[in-house]
Amino acid sequence: MxxxxxxxxxxxxxxxxxxxxxxxxxxxxxxxxxxxLPTYRGIGGLYQQQDTEDQVPIEVALSYGMLRTHPALTWKYLLQIEQACRGVGxxxxxxxxxxxxxxxxxxxxxxxxxxxxxxxxxxxxxxxxGRLQHIHCMSCKHKEVWPDFSHLQLENLPPVCPACGGILRPAVVLFGExxxxxxxxxxxxxxxxxxxxxxxxxxxxxxxxxxxxxxxxxxxxxxxxxxxxxxxxxxxxxxxxxxxxxxxxxxxxxxxxxxxx
CATH class of the missing domain: 3.40.50.1220 (TPP-binding domain)
Structure with a gap:
């Protein structure tokens, strides 16, 4: 330097x-x-505190293990992140x-x-x-592209595959993957x-x-x-x-x- x-x-x-x-x-x-776009942590971050409102760190909420066992919780925070970014280019x-x-x-x-x-x-x-807008099924080969997550409702998470009923997920690398x-x-x-x-x-x-x-x-x-x-x-x-x-x-x-x- x-x-x-x-x-x-x-x-x-x-x-x-x-x-x-x-x-x-x-x-x-x-x-x-x-x-x-906000960051996860730090000044102005989405999750400035150590834990989320569900009393787990954001890194745990957005982990592959959590997606497998509690997919609705992982999707809750995926939705929060997408909402914070929506409309930004x-x-x-x-x-x-x-x-x-x-x-x-x-x-x-x-x-x-x-x-x-x-x-x-x-x-x-x-x-x-990966890319947040690319969606695929965890059980079959079904894939979709979502411009945003505005069609999702918190009470209806996780979204399910229209082809087989399996759980959908974004094609991003979660913690632990x-x-x-x-x-x-x-x-x-x-x-x-x-x-x-x-x-x-x-x-x-x-x-x-x-x-x-x-x-x-x-x-x-x-x-x-x-x-x-x-x-x-x-x-x-x-x-x-x-x-x-x-x-x-x-x-x-x-x-x-x-x-x-």
Whole structure:
């Protein structure tokens, strides 16, 4: 990491971006927070206290074990999260990443389940934690896509499959579940091909599969960039650390890059 000003760092990142052909963006909750999405915890979070109103941590309520044994409770909190996000859309940060994909081969590895990268038009997505709007049955192969959960009522949870009567669930990775093998394979294949620059945007970088592409790029001499107001596990390892809101910094990088083009 260097000690340049934010403007100088942005200029250097834009210069690297100009020369790059393959770009990786790793995105987390900090990017969607600029759309107004709440986090689970922290100031302004949905669940600032240790436990939910049902006296269990949100991580337990949103676990695979709870879904199997008390599906109505898990769905109660899935519905709360979806209600808090309803009507919110992608922001300028998502737009910038999608626009870059019109000029370069851009891949997005995202922890977010909101589908904003897809809606913004990014073509190469690795949604490692799934997407909330994709619904499937736990008992058969039935699948649906729900724009939102407005048709659900608390007293009628969990929703059931119209084909077999089994319990429906969103195609997201709950606590205690394994990652999707298909998404994991896609990530491995793309990292093996290598990238010309790697961005970590709005993620606390707590999971090994989120950290590894950054550290591997750094080891290979590939420029690495972190966009995050706070300090994370990779902050001291990256070449460029931009401590500001994701949407603002990405827009600044876009504008600087366009001036160079």
């Amino acid at each position: 260097n000690d340049l000003s934010e403007a100088d760092n942005i200029a250097q990142v834009a210069q690297h971006l100009q020369q790059a052909q393959r770009v990786l963006f790793i995105t987390g909750a900090g990017l969607s927070a600029d759309s107004g 992608y922001n300028r940060g998502h737009e910038v990443i999608a626009k870059l994909a019109q000029d370069k081969e851009v891949w997005v590895l995202t922890q977010n389940i909101d589908g904003f990268h897809h809606a913004a038009g990014s073509p190469n997505l690795i949604e490692i934690h 394994m990652l999707s093998p298909l998404e994991t394979l896609s990530l491995t294949q793309q990292v093996q091909q290598g990238f010309d620059i790697v961005f970590s945007v709005g993620t606390s970088s707590l999971f090994p599969y989120i950290v590894a592409p950054v550290l591997e790029a750094k080891h290979d001499g590939v420029p690495t960039v972190e966009i995050n107001p706070g300090k994370t596990e990779i902050s001291n390892a990256v070449d460029y650390r931009l401590r500001n809101r994701a949407a603002k910094i990405l827009d600044d990088i876009w504008n600087t890059w366009k001036q160079m083009s």
